Each structure stands twice: as structure tokens, then as C-alpha cells.
Amino acid sequence: MYRTHTCGELRIENINQTVTLSGWVQRVRRLGGMTFVDLRDRYGITQLVVDEKAPEALKANIEELGREFVVQVIGKVLERQSKNAKMPTGDIEIDITEINVLSPSEVPPFTIQNDTDGGDELRMKYRYLDLRRDAVRENLVLRSKMAILTRNYLDSMNFIETETPVLIKSTPEGARDFVVPSRMNPGEFYALPQSPQIFKQLLMVAGFDRYYQIVKCFRDEDLRADRQPEFTQIDCEMSFVEQNDVLETFEGLARHLFKEIKGIDPGEFPRMSYAEAMNKYGSDKPDTRFDMIFNDITNIAKGKEFAIFNNAEYIVAIKVDGASEYSRKQLDELTKFVQKPQIGAKGLVYVKYNNDGSIKSSVDKFYDNDDLTSWAEFCNAKPGDMLLILSGEQTKTQLQMCELRLEMGRQLGLRDKNNFKPLWVVDFPLLEWDEDTKRFHAMHHPFTSPKPEDIGLLDSQPAKVRANAYDLVINGVEIGGGSVRIFDSQLQSKMFDLLGFTPEQAKAQFGFLMNAFKYGAPPHAGIAFGFDRLVSLFAGLDSIRDVIAFPKNNAGRDVMNESPAPIAQEQLNELNLQIVKQQKEA
């Protein structure tokens, strides 16, 4: 038996017991004639002690220990003379009589502790060592906990966990599909699913009523920002439901997770239309931990000598509470911030409503005190506040102001990671116009149902049609989204038509779903949560990478095992494939 207890388990009650522990050597300290060893496993750290008077053989063994050696020790639990209240095992230590080195260790390339000295790349290469650090492992333990809480919640609500295939049909539209050549079917390919969308809808046609799965999905695309080629979804679908049923069920799931993991009740989740979210926050995933909502001052700020405003389609102000003392330097930096290429504003206007009641603005050459006061009043500013103003084409300016608002929230400490503000965003547009292809795309996906009251607009004003689609947003992060689905073949055909599919293309791509709908499809709706994102939010992390055991880097590479990699010519032959040699670009 390798151990009688774990390294996190022994307490003052265990005194005088003889125990066997196994674990990793965290550190060895010598103090006078005594040697102390911190022995670590997943469950904690226990202090071992070897006395000056210990047998020479034992002392010699201890001498040989290095960091990260795996050892087994036998000894007696003693009460510590100087207790450590910070450690659960801090009341005791083990007076060891025997030590066996199970595995020696080379000196690890970085220290295995929370404030490690290892850089990102090194830690990725030695991921199995990075995972030894408490902080990293705890993220994965959190993930495991959230998964089982989710499953038990959905199971208790009668959802059937159903595995859908990973090797699915490749579609002509699947430009971002990973494909898998089939050895048994030469020249043919499977695709890996970007989501189990069609299968879960088929399960509804099959009468499964409630389906869920925590499932890997795949997308072969440039991994900007915080994406992974494989990612995990909590994927669900329900029959005989309306939008509100889905929202209530999954708000229930989210509240359950908040309660069980964080011990908090975030209250009922507000619901906000897409239009309101765009108007108030310039974003369909607003961070509602703080207000600083948009004030459209287009109408009151025009008509003076300031050409920039006069020529602008849209002028928007946010009121920053208590920021009237922002320095010139700070304001210059904010201007630089909005002028960054990825934000792209031309400039930034401020209005300071000073504590003494006076008003100071970067445009007071063009606007008198009354003008500026009327802006401040419009924005409900009080002395001590500051307005920040951007102008230009409406959509672009909204996006710019959204970034500025988030930056101000950050600067003022309004985006506390331990404060959770969930929000349902609803009534998304059904379609969005794509300038490149000069046609409409489905904003959610082609199976999303228009709102019944907007169906009349499908022919005349398609851009105005709202969808029964919804997103769950928490702290400005889109956690998940879904929609009520079309279950009527005729309406579905009309949608394909609007999206520019010929009937033949629609048939080639979605034929088997359309066929299924001929045999009695129930009304149904669903949702998918990004599980990586949800866990990273709960863990207070900015990146999903830290909640994935073996993540890939921005180039889709696993630097630990050096994949992807070339394959053998025989494998290519068996697959009837040949690699086309590329000219390296200069």
C-alpha cells in the first residue's frame, strides 16, 4: 500500500498514529540538525521531519532528495511545536522512520509554486509540470465540479444526455470544418462538428423531448484572441417550449452554479432587447456591472461652429462619475486609447463638470457654458463628473464608445471579478447584411425562427425582422446563446431563399433535416453555453486556456507533444492523398 492517508488529511486527532504518505518533495529545509521536508500531493502539504538523532541511513536518504522527487514515507504523527495556522495540516508533522524514493526527478525547468518563475512558453511545453501548481489544477477541479453540477441539474429536469457523432457529414458551406479522410471510403471525408446543431434538432424530431450533452466542438479558423480549435459546449434542446421556457430553465442552471460554486444568488436575470443593448452600451454583450450608459446627444450638440459634430451622424456621451479631476495626461492617454487602430476614433471630446460648478471642455471654443450645462443635465451629470464624447458614423461610433466605456470601467475599478451581473439579451435581428457577398446571413443560424409578429416583414423589410434568439451575457462575456427553431418546412424554405440558397443547395446541405421535418416535427428551441468560457468566468480568469488541461497555442499547435505533425507516406497512400507542395511566399 502506497499510502494510508493523503498529504492533506492529517490533523491533531491523528497524533501518535503511524502513517504512510506518498507525494512530491516540495522543498527540503535544514535547521540546525533537523531536516524538514514539505511533502505535496493533490490534497495538500504535510511537513516531514528527520531528527538529528535519526539513523544515519535515513539521514543519508534525506540528503539525496531533490525538488519533485516522488517518495513514500512511514512515520509517526506528532504535534508541531510551532504550528502553522495557514495550513490545514499545520498542527502536525510526521517524524519519519523510513523513506523510499519511488521516482527521482531532474531539476524541473521552473518552480512548482503559485508564483512560479516559468514563462508562458516554457510552462506550455512542460504542461504536465505546470498542472502540478495548485492554482492551475484548481481551475481544472472547478471545471470538473461545474460539469457534474450541470449534468445533475439537467438530469433532474428530465434531460437525456445523448452523444451525437463526432465524424459527421462535411458540407460545402463548412469552410471552417476540420475534415477527416476516410480510409474505407477513398476520396471521401467526414467533418468534425462545429456544433451538434442538426443532430439535436433530429433528436427533437425523434421525440427525445429534452436533450443535453457536454460536448467537444471544432472550428478550423485563425485563433485570434481567446479561441481554441477544439472547445466544449453545454449543448441543449427542448421540445414543446417557447422562448421563455428555455430562458427560465437555463437561468435556473446558471443560478444553480452560482449558488453551489460561489455561494451567491445573483437574483433574477434582467432581459434586454438587442436594440436596447446597442443603444445603451453599443454592444450585444454589455458589461452591466456598471452603468455609464450611452447618452445620444446628437440633437442637442449640433448647430454650433464645430464642424466635426455638425457632420456626424451620431454623437454619444458617457458620464463618468467623479472623474472631473482627470489630468491632462490622463485625458491624452484616453485620446490615444480611442485612436488606436483597432478602435479607430478620430478624437475624444471631454466635458468636466467641476466640483465648484464650473465647466471645462475640450470644445469650449465652440460651445458656451449654457450649451455644456445642457449636455451635462441631459446626461444627469453632477459636479465632480466628466462626460466623454465620441461622434461619427453611428455603428462605428457605438463600437468605439463601447471600448472606451469598458476602459473607463476598468480604470475606475468597476469590473470586479467577484461581482457577477448576468443578463439575457433577446430579440436579435434575424438577418445581417454582408457587404462582401451582398446578401443576408443568418445572425444566429438558418434554423432560427423569426418572431411571429415580424413574419410579415420578411419580404418587405427583412433587415427589420427580429428573431426568437437569445444570448446569456455575464459581465460582458457572451456565455451562451440559442434560439427557437423553425419547425415548419415552408417557413424554412423561405429562410433558405432569403439567405440566398438555391433549393438544390439547401437540399444538398440540410436535406436530411428537411426530410425529417416532413414526418411531424415538434416545436423546439435550444441553447448552447460555451463551457470553457463559463468556467474561466467562474475562475476569475481572462483566458479560456487556463481551464483546459492541454490547450493549443494561437497557431493551433500543442507545443508539448509537437502536434500537428507530418504523417508517413504510407499513411497518405492508404488515404489516397498527396500533399501539394507550396511555394513559400517571399
Add this chain to the structure above:
Amino acid sequence: MYRTHTCGELRIENINQTVTLSGWVQRVRRLGGMTFVDLRDRYGITQLVVDEKAPEALKANIEELGREFVVQVIGKVLERQSKNAKMPTGDIEIDITEINVLSPSEVPPFTIQNDTDGGDELRMKYRYLDLRRDAVRENLVLRSKMAILTRNYLDSMNFIETETPVLIKSTPEGARDFVVPSRMNPGEFYALPQSPQIFKQLLMVAGFDRYYQIVKCFRDEDLRADRQPEFTQIDCEMSFVEQNDVLETFEGLARHLFKEIKGIDPGEFPRMSYAEAMNKYGSDKPDTRFDMIFNDITNIAKGKEFAIFNNAEYIVAIKVDGASEYSRKQLDELTKFVQKPQIGAKGLVYVKYNNDGSIKSSVDKFYDNDDLTSWAEFCNAKPGDMLLILSGEQTKTQLQMCELRLEMGRQLGLRDKNNFKPLWVVDFPLLEWDEDTKRFHAMHHPFTSPKPEDIGLLDSQPAKVRANAYDLVINGVEIGGGSVRIFDSQLQSKMFDLLGFTPEQAKAQFGFLMNAFKYGAPPHAGIAFGFDRLVSLFAGLDSIRDVIAFPKNNAGRDVMNESPAPIAQEQLNELNLQIVKQQKEA
């Protein structure tokens, strides 16, 4: 709201309530002026009734219903005049006042009932309709139940559910790997995992201590018998454990499933060495629901005029209880059975120990009554029993007798699907000799640890070395297997050497695992259960296909959505791939 209740929910207590139900039309019957409709959903069937005196509009609507229409009805719960005790809702019916057709249905290609008229292929093509049948859906519900029971059990034992990557490194040895070309890394490929073996061992190196996952695995191979290109494993690994710890933990899991799902306690699982299993049953996965164990009569059956026995390496008899009255015709058929090419015996010898004490045998020309009596005694036969005897080369004859034994068990009704006999088979050989490549292969995998007491034989008699490897067998089906792993780099190098890897090949293929072992690997061991197989065993099914929502056929094809399929030339271009045209074989 589409429904106030499901179709399986209403009882006598609900009488006089007005309810809304939604579901599929199972059937419509007219009886005098009354019309009865069976409305079906996942939860049950409820009888609807429309009276002769109902409004004409309602009667007209009912007239239009066809099988599998999806409808919503509103009506009042009435007590039935003729109750149906076989249905949970059989005490009531709904007197409907309103019916809305939510989706019409074409006439389905086969009947949606347990004794369907649809053939296998048709049901695969319309899998979403086949899944509507109770018998099929119940298998998937069972799967969902077994998954969550498994997860909660392992979670309660401190296992961390950890997702391992699906896009992994392709290895030169991975002849059966599915590969995935990387768009971002031209000419390079990921592979899909045949199992998460290396990752779970890395998690042990990472100190996760206990890992589990219910995980999809992939194998691109001929799908003989009952295999699927993607299949699901309950995959586990534990640190600081010995073989017995793993066996006890997973015996606990299996017993938990038997108790919760089947309400039975199969008792402690016996353990049998591989050698004993081969000697007694000619199989490493014996069906122990019945005895009929092998009797090696080689020594007592030689030395007479019967050349076949005299020349045989091995002569084996099974005693079939109460089969002395088997007819000539039955015995001829058994002979034909063992002579089938896939079994390949030359002939079959019988010895009938008749009820009157006389003995009759197909070889009584060569053996006198005393000879045959001594065989019968050796096999513990009593009057009324029969011996069946095969002979030849030992390994082949064992396999043949194994098939004959299973057939006799089947004929005598000894293989009851509701009788579960689990068994641990242990002490597998570490290596098996491969005649084709003239070298040893790892019987389990290259990381399996030899039994410590056999390590001395590694150089001198490698074929005799037993491994710390184990299989769970239930009713002759291999449910899972695993092993104690090597965690010592030197022993691992020796294993690679024995398996014919050069150090360079070992490094290329397993280098990152070997590197990991340099930094303190704990002793560890693991196991994986075939989840599809386990569910099909619990469901009493012969094929895993019926416990998979969307299975593929023997050619690896999904006939419902017609995958795999060709992909567009642009996709191939983006992947830098080209399909090599094949000459069709004549």
C-alpha cells in the same frame, strides 16, 4: 404554452381538470360515432376521445389526422369506462374541445411501434423515426442513466473529470489513426485518439491523483462484427495504487450500476488468471454463467488405434449435462458447426453416458467400455450426460472448443441475458509473439508493467512474463481492461527494446511521455470500460449499434446523412491536399 402535462402523467386524481397536451398521433380509431386518438410523447400515451356530439369543426379536424401528426389538444380529464390496466394513464381519457395541428406528417416509411415493419436499412436511413420507438429510445435513456450514475460514483470517489484533447499527435505507429489535416500548418496532421492513454498518464505525472472521463475514441479499421469508427470509453487512471486498488474501485462501480439499474447484487467478482481461463474455457473472456469447463484428456485418451488422437498435441472434452439423448441429427449439426471455416475443426467426437449406464461413442471402434468410462469419470460425468471432444494443436483446439462450449450453452438455455456473471481475468502475458513481424507485441500496451516477480524473466523467457494487467469480463463479453503502468524510465526503455523499438523510434513516438517521467512520476494504474458494450449488456442487446443514437454501418457510413462524402476542390486546395485517383480493381 404547448402543454400543461406530458402524455404519461395524468391519473385518476386529475379527473375534471382541463389540460393541454402535445404529442404525436399514434393511432386513430373510430368506434360507432366516437373517435379515439392515442397521443404519444416520450413519457407515455394518453387516450383522447371525441364524442359524436362534438362540434362539427372539431370532428372535421380529427378526420384529417394521420399517423405521426404533431398536435396540441385541450380538453377535460375523464374517468374511462373501460380502463386499461396495462397503461399508466389507462384509467383516464381526455374529452377534447380543441385540437391544433402543429406539424402534419407524411405517412412514415415504417410503423412507429415496437414490432415495427421496417427493415434494418430503412430504419437506419430514417434513424430519427426509429428513435421514436419506445424500445429504441429506452436504450438511449438507459445509456444516459448509466453515464450519470458512473459520473456521480467516480466523483464521490474524488476522481477529477478531465477532458483530454481530440486533436492529438499522429504517430508513425498509428496505422489505425484517423488523421485531420491542419489548415494553419500546411502538410501537417492531427490524429484522433484511439484512447487518451498518454494524456491520462501525463495527468498522473501532473499529480491529478484520480482522473476519469467518459470519452469518444476513434479507430479507422475494418468494422467487422460489432465495432464503430467512433466509440465511447469510461476512462480512468489512479496514482499511488496497486492492482487491487483499481480492481476494488471499479468492481465497486460495476456493482453500483448493477444495483441502481438492475436492482441486483452480483456478489464479489471472482478473479481468475489468464492461464486458468485459457485452460478451463479456452478464452480470456469466458462466459461463466455456466460451467462446462474444459477437461484435458490428452494423457488418458492416447495410445489406442485412433491416429487422430495419437497425433494430437491436445485432446479436450466438455461434459454436457443431461445431453445423452442428443439425436444423430443434432450431433451431425454440431459436427457441421465445428467444421465451419471460421471455427475450423476437422471433426467432433462424442461419448454418450446413457441413463441406463451404457456408453455410446463415435469412437467406440477404437476405445472399449473401460476406456470411455475412465474418460467419463475423469470429466465427472453421470448417467444422462454427454462428452464432446476435440483434438489437435493446442491453441487452435482451445479456440474451437470455446466456440462449441458457447454454442452448447446457447442450445441448452444456459446464457440467460438477465443473469450476470462478472469476472476479473488477471495476470495476462506481458507480450505476445507476432509471427508476421517476427517480434513481440505488447498484449495490452507498451506502458504495462510486468509483474515484479517475473521481471527476472524479461531477458531469458520474455513470453513467460506476466503483466499486472486485468480485464473485466461479464457473461463472456470483455467490458474493460487496464493495467498497472511502468513509471520507471529504465524499465520503460527495456520494454521498448523488447518490443523492437529503436531508442530513436521510442523517442519520436513517446518522447514527451518519457520526458515527463524524468520529473517524478508516481506509481499509477488505470482502466477503461467500453461504455457502448456495457450499456448494450445492461440493455440485453447483442449489438452496440442500438445503444448509439446515430451509429454508422459496417462500411463506416452514416446512411441517414450520407457521410463520409466528397469535399469541394477549394477545401482541398486550402488544405494543400490532392486526391490520388485509384484504378478500380477488376
